[in-house]
Amino acid sequence: MATDPTQKQPSLLNSLARGIAAGVAGTVVMTAFQQFVEMPLTGREASNAPANLAEKLLPIHADSDKERERLNWITHFALGTLWGSAYATTARTGLRGPKAVQVVFGTVYTSEVLLNTALGLYKPSTWSGRDWTIDIINKYVQATATGLLYDHVFAPARDS
Numbered sequence: 698m699a700t701d702p703t704q705k706q707p708s709l710l711n712s713l714a715r716g717i718a719a720g721v722a723g724t725v726v727m728t729a730f731q732q733f734v735e736m737p738l739t740g741r742e743a744s745n746a747p748a749n750l751a752e753k754l755l756p757i758h759a760d761s762d763k764e765r766e767r768l769n770w771i772t773h774f775a776l777g778t779l780w781g782s783a784y785a786t787t788a789r790t791g792l793r794g795p796k797a798v799q800v801v802f803g804t805v806y807t808s809e810v811l812l813n814t815a816l817g818l819y820k821p822s823t824w825s826g827r828d829w830t831i832d833i834i835n836k837y838v839q840a841t842a843t844g845l846l847y848d849h850v851f852a853p854a855r856d857s
Contacts (some may be wrong), residue, residue, distance in 0.1 A: 710810070712785045713849040716843075720781020723843030724774050730838045739831055746818065747772035753816050779806055780786045793848055802840040804832070 707715075735741070748769035752758055760763035783801045792800060813819035824832075 702726060709789070711781060712789050713782055714848060716781035716783075716785025716788075717778045718781065719784060719847035719851045720777040720841050722846045723780060723839050723841075724777030726842035726846075727777075727835055728773070729837040731835055735835060739827075740804060741808065745769055746813070749818050750776075750813060750816070751814065753818060767838050776809075777839065777843070779840055780849055781847065784840075784843050784847050788847060794844070798844040802837055805840070807834050813856075815821070 736743070745765065748759060748765050751768055751772040757768070759768045774786050778856045780801065783805050783820060784797060810819060814821060821829075
C-alpha cells in the first residue's frame with residue numbers, strides 16, 4: 698500500500714505501544730482459538746510452557762498450582778507483547794499485511810523454538826508431526842491476529 702510521503706510516521710514509542718496492544722489482543726485471539734477450537738479437536742491439555750520459560754529465565758518459582766497458573770497466564774500474555782513489538786517494528790519498515798505476518802512469524806517462532814531448545818525446555822527432535830502442526834498453527838493464529846489488529850484496529854488514521 699502506498700503511503701503519502703507528506704505524512705509523518707508515528708514515533709517509535711507510539712508504534713511499539715500499538716504493537717504491544719495488538720500483541721495482547723492477538724494473544725486473546727490465539728487463546729480463544731486454542732480453548733474453543735484446537736484443544737477440543739486435538740484433546741490436548743493446556744501447556745505450562747510459558748511458566749516453565751519464566752522460571753528458567755527469571756529468579757521466580759511458583760510454589761503452588763494457583764501461583765503456577767497465574768505465572769503461566771502472565772508469561773503467556775507477556776510473550777504476546779513480543780509478537781506485537783515485532784510486528785510494529787516490521788510495520789515501521791513499510792511492510793504490512795500477509796508479508797509482514799510471514800516475516801514476524803518466521804523470526805519470532807524460530808527464535809522461540811531455538812531459545813526454548815537452548816534452555817532445555819523444548820526437544821523438537823522428539824516432536825511428532827502432530828505436535829509441530831499444533832504448535833505452528835497456534836502461533837500462526839497469534840501472528841496473523843496481531844498483524845490484522847495492528848493494521849486495522851490499532852493503526853492511527855493515516856498509518857495504514
